[in-house]
Amino acid sequence: MKAFVENRFGLPALVVVALAAMYGIAYVTRPAPLPPPPTGPTKVAVESVTTVCPGAKDRRVDVYLPGSLTTETMESGGPYVTKGPGGLEAGYLTRATSGAARGLAGVRCTEPAPATWLLGPGPADADVRLHLTNADKAPALADVQVYAVEGLVSGAAGIGLEIKPGEHREIDLKTLAPSADVMAVSVTTTFGRVAVAARTVLESGGVDWLPAAGTPATRVVVPGIPKGGGLRRLLVAAPGETDAAVQIRAVSEDAEYAMKGRETLDVPAGTVAALDVTTGIAGSAAALVLTSPTPIVAGVTIIGTGEKPDVAYTAGTPSLALGSAVARNTTGARLLLTAVGAAGKVRVQVVGAKGKAESPYELEIPADRTRDVRVKAKGDFAVVLTPIAGEVYGTRLQEERHKSGTLLTAQPLAPARTWTMLPALTDTPRVVLP
Incomplete structure (x- = not known):
């Protein structure tokens, strides 16, 4: 050795x-080697849901859970709060054939959220009541800001509103922005979450609730513009610090096209712009696809026909990639479905008032077309949509013919609360660095 x-x-x-x-x-x-980190959002099941509806004593609320539909009655005029497992949906309809609030009005019970956008007529042309509810056990601090054609018009009056646990607050927006004839309302929280809803009664007649618009994005699809006569007005807000040059395309039952004379809309930063698209869609059921280099939010005001026309609203909403459900429907309900890009297909299932789920059926939507389909059901029911193929957007429309004018209400098909998308997580020391 x-x-x-x-x-x-x-x-x-x-x-x-x-x-x-x-x-x-x-x-x-x-x-063993670690699996590669996910490159995009992950689809996960929702375990529990809390939803809130503005209160109305003795009002009937329909509550849908996968496979069942029940009815509850509000015992007081306070907000209606319901909690349950994933898939929970709730909402109600009201109907009045006379008076200042004549019309059909539908509201979807919303989840408490850190931020909400609403678009519609302003306090100069309507009685607009904003409902804020803190359903959590911790206090919330909310900022309410109203944007109009001339910019931010609400000032400091809506900033720093403290909402205690379980508290509900109703705000007449005339106290914040009395001169706005069209508006975009932003409700954000510094801490905590609030559920937001807004009811409008036009001075010219017609009542409905404003649906929540999607978060600001560079591509927004506004589905559910019904066929027939009346006014169709597009509202677009540019909430950032950069002007928005918006490209607009219509997707109707027969074609996808740029509306002559309405191909673009310039929206100065921090303002709302309105565009009459009535003749642009020529009485067809349609959706509008908006693209902009700057994030925007958008909605459409729909005014019906007759001696006393009613009003309805739709807004930019995500596609049906996670499915959707509407708890409160009745005879005559219709689905306005739009496939953007490629052809689309969805599965539709009706769940009756007695909780009986009917056999599902499939609907096909041609590429870059809108379909107006009557739901095959009578009485009160929930309707559930499951995506099969394509990028599909939609709205549930409820109409009722009346001698003095058509009653109508619309509800954009929001993502079902059965699934959610979690953003990708990365392992980095930066999360603990100042």
């Missing part, structure tokens, strides 16, 4: 053998 070590090649050979043994042991005992 001594001779081997003293040999000029002996020691290097021992080193090589030792290193080989060490690396061999390390290779055999190495831990």
Whole structure:
């Protein structure tokens, strides 16, 4: 051994053998490789849901859970709060054939959220009541800001509103922005969450609730513009600090096209712009696809026909990629479905008032077309939509013919609360650095 070590090649050979043994042991005992991090959002099941509806004593609320539909009655005029497992939906309809609030009005019970956008007529042309409810056990601090054609018009009066746990607050928006004839309302929380709803009664007649618009985005699809006569007005807000040059395309029952004379809309930063698209869609059921280099929010005001026309609203909404459900429907309900890009297909299922789920059926929507489909059901029911193929957007429309004018209400098909998308997570020390 001594001779081997003293040999000029002996020691290097021992080193090589030792290193080989060490690396061999390390290779055999190495831990399993970590899976690659996800490159996009992950679809996960929703475990529990809390929803809130503005209160109305003795009002009937329909509550849908997967496979069942029940009815509850509000015991007081306070907000209606319901909690349950994933898939929960709730809402109600009201109907009046006379008086200042004549019309059909539908509201979807909303989840408490850190931010909500609403678009519609302003307090100069309507009685607009904003409902804020804190259904959580912690206090919330909310900012209410109203944007109009001339910019932010609400001032400091709506900033820093403290809403205690369980508290409900109703705000007449005339106290914040009396001169706005069209508006976009932003409700954001510094901490906590609030559920938001707004009811409008036009001075010219007609009543409905404003649906929540999607978060500001560079591409917005506004579905559910019904066929027939009356006014169709597009509202677009640019909430950032950069002007928005919006490209507009209509997707009707027969074609996808740029409306002549209405191909673009310039929206100065921090303002709302209105555009009459009545003749642009020519009485067809349609959706509007808006693109802009600057994030925007958008909605459409729909005014019906007759001596005393009613009003309805739709707004930019996500596609049906996660499915959707509407808890409160009745005879004559229709689905306005639009496939953007490629052809689309959805599965439709009706759940009756007695909780009986009917056999589902499928609807196909041609590429870049809108379909107006009457729901095959009578009485009160929930309707559930499940995506099969394509990028499909939609709205549930409820209409009722009346001698003095059509009653109508619309509800954009919001993502079902069965699934949600979690953003990708990365392992980085930056999350603990100041």
